Amino acid sequence: MLNESDRLVLTPTAALQFKRKSSSQWAAAGGIALSLLLCSCKEKDAVLKEKKDLQTALNQARAEMDTYQLKINSVEQGIPATAVALEAQMKASEKANTELTQAISELNSKTTHLEEEVKTLRPKFEAYKAKYLR
Amino acid sequence: MTFLKILLFLAAVGGAFYGADCYRKIENAKSELADLRPAFSQTKEALSYSKDAWDKYEALKIKADHAAATTAALKQQQESGENKLKAALEQFTALATATNEAVNKVRTGEAGLAFPEIKLTDGRILKDAKVRKVEETQVSFMHSEGIGSVPVAQLPASVLEQLDLGNSSLSTAMDITAAGLMAKTQHLDGLSVRCPIPLVEKPYKLELKAVITAKSFQGKAADEMEVSVNKIRYAKGTALNLDGAVAGTLKSVSALDGITNPQQKVKDTKVSTFPAKRASFSANRFGSELLAESLFILNGEEMWMIQVIFSSKSKGGRPIADNILSSVKIESTP
Secondary structure: OOOHHHHHHHOHHHHHHHHHHHHHHHHHHHHHHHHHHHHHHHHHHHHHHHHHHHHHHHHHHHHHHHHHHHHHHHHOOOOHHHHHHHHOOOOHHHHHHHHHHHHHHHHHHHHHHHHHHHHHHHHHHHHHHHHHHH | HHHHHHHHHHHHHHHHHHHHHHHHHHHHHHHHHHHHHHHHHHHHHHHHHHHHHHHHHHHHHHHHHHHHHHHHHHHHHHHHHHHHHHHHHHHHHHHHHHHHHHHHHHOOOOOEEEEEEEEEEOEEEEEEEEEEEEEOEEEEEOOOOOEEEEEHHHHHHHHHHHHOOOOOOOHHHHHHHHHHHHHHEEEOEEEEEEEEEOOEOOOOOOOOOEEEEEEEEEEOOOOOOEEEEEEEEEEEOOOHHHHHHHHHHHHHHHOOOEEEEEEEEEEEEEOOOEEEEEEEEEEEEOOOOEEEEEEEEEEEOOOEEEEEEOOOOOOOOHHHHHHHHHHHHEOOOO
């Protein structure tokens, strides 16, 4: 790659000076000018591509950012306040769930106990009734 | 040749202009890039912050929603469990009512209850015995030699079965089940007890120098059962004696109006690793039997006394009292 100062830019004075050169010198100068031109074009393309890519990435990031911002703005009380409320709500739910699970287990155990008692006592009662209440 | 030179010259001039244009565009692009890079980096940072905040919020919301959904599902389960229990209770209550009606019918003689001969376990024989009154711990008979009460423990198995008394009593089993269903663990200032009767703190004062604090929790059921839990904290260094406490209680109960033939059995036990005494008291009072099951616990300078008092009329009295006392625990202080 050429540095900025290395690039060849022909001025009319320089062109007149070339007038006195032989045809091979002209060809050489043309060749150098052409290759320098090609190099410049190549660098231009690379820089423009980099710019375009960066611009695309920036646009994408901005679009994504806008999407998040929209989501964040949709939370009425703002995220920090809502998060605090959600934490409290979650803790309350977890406490309620523990209590409910315990209550359900107690209910089920009572029901099972009662059902078993009825199952055991009913035939005994029927036998008692049949024997002593004729 | 000249033409070629002109052509080359023009190409060189054209190229020079094109090169200059390229250079200008590169410089512009580079300058724009220099502006874009920090903007991009800033946007990326802000995006990362927003994304992080949103992700955290969303994760929290999902958790909170999940917990709330679980609560809703559990509430439904609880409702369904309550309905099942209600149905089971209805069945049980219907059976208990029918059993009590049948047993009462037999006991009150509507079914023609009379025994030509009852051989008691102590060897006595009651002839032409008719049931007068049935209580949970004793039965009064009218027989050939007069009227008398017989403790349930002395009745033969056949009479016990017919009168539905003793360990295999159906109605007692149902009463115990009902009491168990009503029982709730109650926490009373360092002691927990599972009791079907709600215990409430009542004023309690002991005019003794050595007593620092005294608390009493009491409750009463409709069928003559009373439960009390007393906690007494003594001054440091006071010599405490469980036997003394048991004897003192026996003395005070024996001094009640109408008490005759007081009897007490005491045995050593432990409650939550603390030394304890279990006392069973019985006495006759106003034609019935008065019974008390007590538990005395010593925990350093603290003494606990848990007492269940009931009469021979209390249904399922002793087993319910046993269940209450066996549920007692001393809770560890934080």
